[in-house]
Amino acid sequence: MSGPGRPTASGLTPFEISVLRAIEDRGAVANGPHVGTLEVLERVDAETGVGRRYSERILADLVADWVRHLPLVDGQGNFGSMSGDDGAEARYTEVRLSEVGALALASECGEVGPLPLDLIEGSLYRGGEMAPLDPATTIRAVLIGAGSGGLPRTPTGTITRDPAGIERREGRWMQRYQLGATIRTGRDHSELVITSPPYLVPLDTIVANLHPGPSRAELEAMREDFRVPGEPPSVEVIRESPIRDVMDMTSGRTGTWVVIHLKDGVDVIDAVDWIRAVWPVTVHVDCVAGDEIYDRFAAWLDLDKSGVHALDELVNRIEPEVD
Secondary structure: OOOOOOOOOOOOOHHHHHHHHHHHHOOOOOOOOOEEHHHHHHHHHHHHOOOHHHHHHHHHHHHOOOOOOOOOEEEEOOOOOOOOOOOOOHHHOEEEEOHHHHHHHHHHOOOOOOOOHHHHHOOHHHOOOOOOEOHHHHHHHHHHOOOOOOOEOOOOOEEEEEEEEEEEEOOEEEEEEEEEOEEEEOOOOOEEEEEEOOOOOOHHHHHHHHOOOOOHHHHHHHHHHHOOOOOOOOHHHHHOOOEEEEEEOOEOOOEOOEEEEEOOOOOHHHHHHHHHHOOOOEEEEEEEOHHHHHHHHHOOOOOOOHHHHHHHHHHHHHOOOOO
16 A cells, blocks of 8 residues: 555656566566666557656666665666766666665565655655655654654755745745755865765756856856756856866766865855855755655554565665664
8 A cells, every 4th residue: 555645655656666667577677687778768658658758867867876865776887977967878778676676666566565765765856845865764763653754865965954944835834955065175275175966956067157257148058957946146246256267077986076276365164155155056945844744754654564674674785874
């Protein structure tokens, strides 16, 4: 059973489940052989009538560990990057179920109880209003009957409550959050490094925005292209930039690594404050507030927890706790 207010037993959307079933039907089970992505997309198209362009994007999100805490699909090849790069064409990549993806299908078939994947992953990644939560904390809350999974946690960057707090909009209480980049000091007092962009914000957009001198039209185009929430800074704000230059040195060895060189005489703390205040290093999103989240956790009180226990074992293997 899916439980009150839950769309499916696993907490996934019906289309996400269709993609997982297409992968399983091709024999690409967890820890088994991979299958061509194009074969999967063709099967999804034949069964749902949804075009490849849409299903390919959904599939890429199921693979990406910068979109989901617990990817449902294991991919071989280029499925895009946190920087916003496009993936390779489907005929050049392969997929199979991850162990979490296999468990999600087992839940849908009634082999184990329902899963709280909707609570863990939230819905921001597809334009919804639920913030993602820490997997281990959420699972523990469901098992003990708590009414909250704790503070939101995104797979990349930072998420904090906005000082604007909770506001009532169109009859609902909404909590505003700030999604921010992870920034650390560099080799000396004139260097800062971005090691993770805000959740769902392409790194290329940040790099282009931080380069001295983008025009208002260029900033607006970035916002349109990537549908990043919030407003670009004014040209006047950009002119006050403490940044001398920006170098994207991201690599497979370093991971995300954007080096920011500051102008001579700039105070590092002031520079960090300026950078954090500028879109899209920091963006704002509105999410459902505490009462609605409490109701979603309360719906688990009388549900079968066998699936949650199985997910707990997987998460402990994927993300072992540190004493």
